[in-house]
Amino acid sequence: MGNLLSFVRSAETGSFSAAARRLGLTPAAVSRNVAQLEANLGVRLFQRSTRKLTLTEAGERFLSNVEAGLESVQAAIEDLAGNAGRPSGVLRVTAAPGFGKDFLLPLMPEFLKQYPDVVPEWSLENRQVDLVAEGFDAAIGGGIELAQGLVARNIAPAHLVLVASPEYLSAKRSVRRPEDLATLDHLAMRSVQTGKIRSWTLQGPEDGQMPLELKPRLLANDPQALCQCARLGLGIALLAVPDVLPYLENGSLERVLPEWYVDAGQIYLYFSSQKLLPAKTRAFVDFLVQHAQAQRWITRLDAREGR
Known part of the structure; x- marks a missing residue:
């Protein structure tokens, strides 16, 4: 779940640093999470440069498939974790x-x-x-x-x-x-x-x-x-x-x-x-x-x- 969140927030903000601020993590931790997700999927999700992140074609397709459902899953996890349902x-x-x-x-x-x-x-x-x-x-x-x-x-x-x-x-x-x-x-x-x-x-x-x-x-x-x-x-x-x-x-x-x-x-x-x-x-x-x-x-x- 952490890897997915790091990917989605990085895609939304265009940088690991901005995503890290939203998630309460370090930029290095967000970068590692995204790299681990790419390794698990076997595809590159971002084109990286010193100035910005750009989604690859595979990354854009993956984002459109997971973004909507991710919020519901996260809300459900938080609800169960915080209130036991x-x-x-x-x-x-x-x-x-x-x-x-x-x-x-x-x-x-x-x-x-x-x-x-x-x-x-x-x-x-x-x-x-x-x-x-x-x-x-x-x-x-x-x-x-x-x-x-x-x-x-x-x-x-x-x-x-x-x-x-x-x-x-x-x-x-x-x-x-x-x-x-x-x-x-x-x-x-x-x-x-x-x-x-x-x-x-x-x-x-x-x-x-x-x-x-x-x-x-x-x-x-x-x-x-x-x-x-x-x-x-x-x-x-x-x-x-x-x-x-x-x-x-x-x-x-x-x-x-x-x-x-x-x-x-x-x-x-x-x-x-x-x-x-x-x-x-x-x-x-x-x-x-x-x-x-x-x-x-x-x-x-x-x-x-x-x-």
């Missing part, structure tokens, strides 16, 4: 605020008890993230591009429902069909990404579909703020089931047209697909999937009638 370190996770507050953070007492050496760092935001570029270990949500090196585990449906307060609905005439929604005050949300009011299509009985195109009476840029406006009796809002489920359960909100809903896809748990996941990430993935199954998120967050 025990989950530890800062675990950076991102999720939507409403789902995080009501479904994910309540799991933390048990998670922290099981994994005392892991320090979760939560970023609760209503936006799509770049998991790799922003340095997150895991993300919970939807719509994240499944780039190379990422996997997604389905943990719940992403359904949206129309809700309003009982007081607001009692003052309005009965709403029995999607066409009746035009008589109500619409509380809308602008897209964080585009700044526009997104158009949705309601799905209903017997595969019925109806575009939801209502004139807004009030606008907000946050689902929780919109939910609060609905609870205050200001009108009807289309919101994700996780954002309104506690209020549907305590009666402060009611579903409008309960047989109709919007299918916005799925809620996924995103993480790296590398075989040697850090122990902290593997522990979190297994823990969350287990609890999503135990708490029946797939059925509990399903907006369809009878679920």
Whole structure:
């Protein structure tokens, strides 16, 4: 491993001295490591001069083959050596605020008890993230591009429902069909990404579909703020089931047209697909999937009638 590291760092920096500073070795030790690697492989990896190192053709080919995998191997060795494979370190996770507050953070007492050496760092935001570029270990949500090196585990449906307060609905005439929604005050949300009011299509009985195109009476840029406006009796809002489920359960909100809903896809748990996941990430993935199954998120967050 030391020979490989000396080769890669020398190739990256163009000198044994610079590689030695990065590795905490002497230039002579780095040079010996590279020479030993060349002897073992039976090929010359560098052209040496008094001023610089230049990769040979064989050296360039060898570097491209080993560089990507070397970091994972080194991380795995350091993890095993330092923690004997025990989950530890800062675990950076991102999720939507409403789902995080009501479904994910309540799991933390048990998670922290099981994994005392892991320090979760939560970023609760209503936006799509770049998991790799922003340095997150895991993300919970939807719509994240499944780039190379990422996997997604389905943990719940992403359904949206129309809700309003009982007081607001009692003052309005009965709403029995999607066409009746035009008589109500619409509380809308602008897209964080585009700044526009997104158009949705309601799905209903017997595969019925109806575009939801209502004139807004009030606008907000946050689902929780919109939910609060609905609870205050200001009108009807289309919101994700996780954002309104506690209020549907305590009666402060009611579903409008309960047989109709919007299918916005799925809620996924995103993480790296590398075989040697850090122990902290593997522990979190297994823990969350287990609890999503135990708490029946797939059925509990399903907006369809009878679920």
